[in-house]
Amino acid sequence: MSASRHGWRRGWRRGWRRVSWIGLLIGFSAAVDGTARAQSPSQADDLARQLSNPVASLISIPLQSNLTQGYGSLGAWRNTLNIQPVIPIRLNDDWNLISRTILPIIWRPRTHVGDPSTTGLGDVTASLFLSPSRPINGLTLGVGPVFVLPTATDPLLGAGKWGVGLTGLVLHQTKTMTIGMMANHIWSLAGPANREEVSNTLLQPFIAFPLGEGRTLSVNTESNYDWVHRQWTVPINVQLSQVMKLGGQMLSVAAGPQIYVVKPTGGPSWGLRFSLTFLFPEK
Template sequence: MKKLLLLFSTMFCLVSGFAQETKPEEKSAASSSEAQANNPLANMTALSFQNYYMPKLSDAPDDAYMNTFWVRFAKPVAKGKLLLRASMPISTIGMPNQFGVVNTTSGLGDMNAFLSYNFVSNETTTMGIGPSITAPTASDDALGTGKWQGGFAFVAFVAKSPVFQFGGLITWQASFAGESDRKDTNLAAIQPFYFWQLGKGTYLRGAPIWVLNLKDDSYSVPFALGIGKVVKMGDTVFNLYVEPQYSVYVKGVQPVFQVLAGVNLQFMK
């Protein structure tokens, strides 16, 4: 827990230094559709679809794989001061049996939601913090924890430059109820994200998730570099991307290599 608090405090201090007032010309450029397309706290209703394909897992047989498809919905309330985001995973786990035949388990995972209070919200910098909860909605024991989990989420997005935007998401949650015969959970995650605009809606990106299981001391620290394209059609901003990720530090059954692909939709009205 001390490590988590240190990481949280460090990130909070670093990002807070960028929450100063900017020049009018900077605001105009940084608030463009391209700069705000990846802002998880944007004051717009958003719907996103993400798919993580994990063909290589550590501490698992060679043919083992995982695939997780995420559906996320975000809705600002109270004139953008609050943002509610709900996420539902649909997962597949493939594991070879003693004869080398890969058996798969597919279905719903555990649903997560968090409510962010945006205590900094202007055209170039957004910062929010709030409670997070995960419900044991998995359709199979292998796809979920069987536990109710609660914690917090802190997120920041800085877009002072029309060329380079960055931020991060820190989450922590632990189990507090659920099936008594299932293991308790204590999970932390840090997701740095960075975006380099190349022009005409095309950009380079990275949004790896560094996972730390504080209960069994397993972890995964991937790095990522991908490409995306932002297209505005009417009042909707479409953001399509693909992003390979490779874990440089890994312990336990975690992805060594994975590919993230997705599309985000922001509705401006």
């Protein structure tokens, strides 16, 4: 491969990294400087409250950038941009079906001397939650299947296996707090024999505190247990978010740190998360 082509690929990767998270920083700055606001504090607070509920009847498209550091002997940085559309479907007066999809675009750097780096699409995860339209004894519930599609454009970016499993959610929401738990377990179903089997459990407890005027402080952990390698990965995420209106579009911007309190050998130590969420409330 020619030197000019190598240079083009390096330039493209650098450009992609900048677009994937610096653009989200710009959106966060717009919220902070107060030049764009929601129509009213009550509307902003209502949308912020719905965003704290993963199975709320709110169409949203989050763009979430996770910039993490500490991979391999080089202590490398890695960036994953998750495109996460959430689409609720009203089945009848009593039941909703909520689709949550995660489409990751990954920049994976060299983690050891001589290793390759690559950028591309990872495996897609799609979850469906069947949820009562109203809380039951103060609890919002959801349960359904979860699927993993082997869409990775490079073997380094995905498991290479079709996956299936179960997912569920329970939460309690008041005017001053939202607390709950999402969880799933995924088994590999089919795929190349030369790729490892998959058996992963995800536990995601979360708590969110509304601060008024569309602001929310949230804390969660996305704890993953790999049953094949018997290894936990436990990041703690803290985020401050703001609902705003830019032109005619309702948005939520958020940012915060990630600290990995348990990690596999060669895994990340810490990171930063930025997100920009497009909101489409019912009119």
